[in-house]
Amino acid sequence: MVKSMRESTSDKLFLAVNYIYLALALIVVLYPLIYIVSASISTPKFVNSGEMWLLPKGLTLDGYKLVFANPKIWNGYGNTLLYTVVGTLLNLAVTLPAAYALSRSDFVGRNFFMAMFLVTMFFNGGLIPLYLTVKNLGLINSMGALILPVAASVWNIIVARTFFHSTIPKELQEAAHMDGCTNLRLFFQIVLPLSAPIIAVMALFYGVSHWNSYFPALIYLNDEMKYPLQMVLRQILVLQEMSAETTGAAISGDIAQAMNNKAEIASLVKYAVIIVSTLPVVALYPFLQRYFVQGVMIGSVKG
Amino acid sequence: MNGKGQQALQTPPLRASSGIAKRMMQNWELYLFMLPAVVYFAVFHYAPMYGIQIAFKNFIPSKGIFGSEWVGFQHFERFFNSHYFWDLLWNTLSISFYELALGFPLPIILALAFNEIRNGYFKKSVQTITYAPHFISIVVMTGMIISFLSPSSGMLIRGLEALGIDAPQFLNDPAWFKTVYVISGVWQNTGWGTIIYLAALSAVDPQLHEAAIVDGASRFKRMLHINLPTIIPTITILLILNTGNILGVGYEKILLLQNSLNLKSSDVISTFVYRSGLVSAQYSFSTAVGLFNSVVNALMLITVNQIAKRTSATSLW
Numbered sequence: 001m002v003k004s005m006r007e008s009t010s011d012k013l014f015l016a017v018n019y020i021y022l023a024l025a026l027i028v029v030l031y032p033l034i035y036i037v038s039a040s041i042s043t044p045k046f047v048n049s050g051e052m053w054l055l056p057k058g059l060t061l062d063g064y065k066l067v068f069a070n071p072k073i074w075n076g077y078g079n080t081l082l083y084t085v086v087g088t089l090l091n092l093a094v095t096l097p098a099a100y101a102l103s104r105s106d107f108v109g110r111n112f113f114m115a116m117f118l119v120t121m122f123f124n125g126g127l128i129p130l131y132l133t134v135k136n137l138g139l140i141n142s143m144g145a146l147i148l149p150v151a152a153s154v155w156n157i158i159v160a161r162t163f164f165h166s167t168i169p170k171e172l173q174e175a176a177h178m179d180g181c182t183n184l185r186l187f188f189q190i191v192l193p194l195s196a197p198i199i200a201v202m203a204l205f206y207g208v209s210h211w212n213s214y215f216p217a218l219i220y221l222n223d224e225m226k227y228p229l230q231m232v233l234r235q236i237l238v239l240q241e242m243s244a245e246t247t248g249a250a251i252s253g254d255i256a257q258a259m260n261n262k263a264e265i266a267s268l269v270k271y272a273v274i275i276v277s278t279l280p281v282v283a284l285y286p287f288l289q290r291y292f293v294q295g296v297m298i299g300s301v302k303g
Numbered sequence: 304m305n306g307k308g309q310q311a312l313q314t315p316p317l318r319a320s321s322g323i324a325k326r327m328m329q330n331w332e333l334y335l336f337m338l339p340a341v342v343y344f345a346v347f348h349y350a351p352m353y354g355i356q357i358a359f360k361n362f363i364p365s366k367g368i369f370g371s372e373w374v375g376f377q378h379f380e381r382f383f384n385s386h387y388f389w390d391l392l393w394n395t396l397s398i399s400f401y402e403l404a405l406g407f408p409l410p411i412i413l414a415l416a417f418n419e420i421r422n423g424y425f426k427k428s429v430q431t432i433t434y435a436p437h438f439i440s441i442v443v444m445t446g447m448i449i450s451f452l453s454p455s456s457g458m459l460i461r462g463l464e465a466l467g468i469d470a471p472q473f474l475n476d477p478a479w480f481k482t483v484y485v486i487s488g489v490w491q492n493t494g495w496g497t498i499i500y501l502a503a504l505s506a507v508d509p510q511l512h513e514a515a516i517v518d519g520a521s522r523f524k525r526m527l528h529i530n531l532p533t534i535i536p537t538i539t540i541l542l543i544l545n546t547g548n549i550l551g552v553g554y555e556k557i558l559l560l561q562n563s564l565n566l567k568s569s570d571v572i573s574t575f576v577y578r579s580g581l582v583s584a585q586y587s588f589s590t591a592v593g594l595f596n597s598v599v600n601a602l603m604l605i606t607v608n609q610i611a612k613r614t615s616a617t618s619l620w
Contacts, residue, residue, distance in 0.1 A: 008521065010523070015522065022426075022429050025413060025433060026428070026432055029494065032490075033436075048455065048456035050461030050462075053462075093339060094339040094343055095340070097335075097336035097339065097340075098337050098340035098341075104330070104333060109327075116341070116344060122547070123601055124597065125351025126576070127573075127580060127593055128580040128581070129350075129354030132368070132586065133347065149347045151343045152340055152343050157340065183330060187332075211440070214442050215554075215558075233440075233446065236446075263455075267456060274446060277440070277443060285438055296499055297502040
């Protein structure tokens with residue numbers, strides 16, 4: 001190869017600096033992640049004093065026991081699962097047909113609809129008018145308030161439209177129409193089966209945003225039993241409401257007794273709960289990374 | 304398609320419009336496909352825009368949006384004359400620019416660095432790991448910040464102590480709030496931000512590199528003069544979008560990091576809207592504040608886009 005032949009000293013130096021830079025970036029990102037995993041299975045005493053700084057010290061699973069014994073976390077987990085599944089299905093039902101219609105060059109009015117959607121990217125009513133709308137629709141304190149106001153995102157519609165536009169050949173559509181196939185059948189029986197990658201990308205983008213969202217729940221829900229996981233996490237991690245009820249210590253009295261103070265229970269629970277709540281996304285992520293990246297790339301073509 | 308368009312041009316307008324009607328009829332199902340999205344945008348985006356008028360009214364819930372009484376610019380005047388107006392504006396602007404100054408160039412540099420090394424196990428692992436924090440939720444991220452910076456047990460505090468540095472009260476000291484907010488954002492989003500640039504970098508013509516190598520250009524020079532110019536359009540577009548959002552500092556993370564001690568430097572327009580609107584139920588006043596925010600954003604976007612149009616070939620429209 002030409003490249004390797006002409007690799008000069010300055011190039012080698014440049015590459016070395018480059019590798020060092022990337023290695024540093026890796027360490028900076030990775031260290032806190034490893035620290036949390038280690039802290040979640042270490043004795044709090046060592047974590048708080050700084051003796052545990054990389055590998056677990058004084059191995060214990062009490063944090064996880066407390067988390068799993070906590071009905072609030074389970075309840076939040078269940079709610080989040082429900083909101084994520086229903087919300088994502090709704091997102092797909094709204095996004096995919098619209099994106100397909102917009103991708104069709106023989107669709108009269110597509111520029112009008114596209115403009116109607118794009119405007120909302122740059123100008124919106126703001127927090128209070130949206131809140132009043134949701135309130136007037138009678139959605140306060142219901143699942144609807146969490147999923148309906150985010151039923152579609154302009155960005156995702158554009159990504160899906162670009163996908164349909166570039167991967168579904170026009171000839172296919174023309175041939176189908178020639179055979180008397182309706183648009184409805186064309187979409188469900190021909191286009192969708194060919195679009196598995198974009199369905200995956202959309203489901204992932206929408207799914208993660210449902211899983212991670214807390215703000216709609218904060219403003220629209222007032223019944224704690226309906227709280228999604230992120231709201232329970234907010235109580236534990238941010239507001240640090242470390243009552244016996246929140247940490248679950250009331251239930252597992254033996255563990256609570258074993259640990260002599262509330263602060264230790266609190267810190268143990270904190271790290272464990274971070275792991276438990278982030279696990280579904282993190283566990284799926286390495287396998288799905290390709291799709292996430294694909295989604296961003298498709299979007300950037302036309303972005 | 305092409306033939307049809309030409310035909311439409313040649314035939315009289317009446318016939319042309321009936322051609323459009325025919326085409327609309329042919330694809331009537333596509334309007335059905337659009338229906339859920341149109342309803343969604345009408346109800347959750349355009350209806351709230353109609354609701355903006357309460358910024359100029361004294362909104363009383365029992366009278367409704369339409370029935371409430373007009374008061375003109377009263378709420379705006381109250382906001383501009385309030386003692387916290389300049390603090391809010393300064394906090395919002397300074398956090399935005401701080402974020403832009405640090406958070407905008409770093410993904411570009413990282414993407415250029417990724418692009419220099421060959422595809423292999425190392426590159427893949429660094430990419431996978433640096434992308435990962437993007438998926439951490441705001442609540443968990445804030446929880447991490449709070450525990451890492453906890454004066455009694457925080458990992459970062461212990462680290463600074465080990466280096467012999469007396470750690471400040473990061474979360475309670477107004478002087479440190481912005482840095483904590485921006486740096487944690489950089490940690491979370493730099494890796495993910497490279498994807499869009501890497502996509503643009505994959506379009507670099509290898510022949511350019513070959514020619515430059517023959518001319519004796521070093522790797523660094525080629526990066527500077529071949530790779531960087533290729534992604535300039537992408538950089539411009541993202542810069543326009545970011546500047547258009549200059550008053551749009553997200554409230555979700557700030558709200559969680561905020562406490563009564565750091566409020567002096569952590570209160571931004573959007574968190575103020577949340578507090579005065581939803582916590583204290585001053586609907587009209589906070590809608591006015593929010594409207595001020597959106598209008599400034601829209602103006603910024605238009606201005607920056609205009610500048611970009613004049614100075615380079617790239618712009619949003």
